[in-house]
Amino acid sequence: MTNLFENINDKNIEKLKRILKANTIKYPKNVNILSNVKRDDFIALVDTGTVQLERSDYDGNTTIIDTISQGEIFGSLTSSIKNEEVSCITKEETQITFIEYNQITNDEIIKTDSYILFIKNLIKLLSEQVSIKNSRIELLTQKTTRDKLLEYFKLQAGPIRNKSFTIPITFTELANYLSVDRSAMTREINYLKEEGFIKTNGRKITLLY
């Protein structure tokens, strides 16, 4: 995962942030951060912590559209956060740096030495975001819960196909990520165990195929 300021030294990072008029804000846990920022188009970098984009349906159900972790970016151009049904909630204490979209090409910044590096990082970061979305779409388009699980396990096993790995989120979160009922997912995991496809120990999964 690329860092927005990768290969740029601290002094130049400070300079870039100043010229970009970057605005860094610290939020406590469980607050909606977008009441502040529904003005111009912006890019938000999660310095530390986690935020979630959630949609509350008419019937009170909450769907997690996106989880943005440390180092990742989101923004008004990439999310439907101007939609009144969508809220952006901090899941822990979180620090965010806001950069207005129009500042990214302001007159002063384009003369700055580390600008090209910054731009290259930003493009890579955005590309990675698209890639992350594509992965989730690949999971979500699987027809059955079993297929979703097996595809998720395959991704977690990585290109080297490790037989054992520990999933980095809770099963509750995984069910949400795969958009399936948690209890039905547990049931399916049990079937997979009974049929000898996998072994589990807490969040550690071992593939037997």
Add this chain to the structure above:
Amino acid sequence: MTNLFENINDKNIEKLKRILKANTIKYPKNVNILSNVKRDDFIALVDTGTVQLERSDYDGNTTIIDTISQGEIFGSLTSSIKNEEVSCITKEETQITFIEYNQITNDEIIKTDSYILFIKNLIKLLSEQVSIKNSRIELLTQKTTRDKLLEYFKLQAGPIRNKSFTIPITFTELANYLSVDRSAMTREINYLKEEGFIKTNGRKITLLY
């Protein structure tokens, strides 16, 4: 939808393409274009036509991961096209311009007048890609076929909430996009009609609520 060369005149577009070492190739219908390009990281711009990223499962089923239309971009950083299960197929005669990722910040290009405009367009285009993915994820995370359809109709109706609109794809493609069985989707549309939620006439949908 942003165009990669928006606000840049033809002469400067040619100049940019030359300095970026952009490579424009024309393909006939129904060919796999990625046999050519599995080398360095690249960005591909669809000048004209349509390409689809498809994954063929072990059981022969084909899932459409992504449809890239005229003016949109895709690439090795945004898609799992290096995965051997994924192929990239032209759906009609298609012209594509390839730009190597490393050329985007080459020594000569960053001195070019229209470079900043180009970069800004590229960032906007990538942001829009993320946004498009988010929309689809919002649809795919709906629990029922009915909810998927109603959410899709809501998106098609637009922010002004037009009561009538014509869906821009076939029902077969829509079922694929929503990742539901086509016949089951037809059945659900019939229920929606019977219950007085919608009227249809071919691909024209009228919302009655």
Add this chain to the structure above:
DNA sequence: TGTAAAATGTTGCAAATGCAACAAAATAAA
């Protein structure tokens, strides 16, 4: 350390959905 909150495990049941297997209509191609 004790208590509250979150995560996990389990199961019956009704509802939703995929699948198969067609026929018919509409488009595209030769």
Add this chain to the structure above:
DNA sequence: TTTATTTTGTTGCATTTGCAACATTTTACA
């Protein structure tokens, strides 16, 4: 225009899944 291909429509049936309603375990935090 004729033929081939794609899209659309329909339905029975088995399976999958969501949902509700719990008990239990683990984790967070005051």
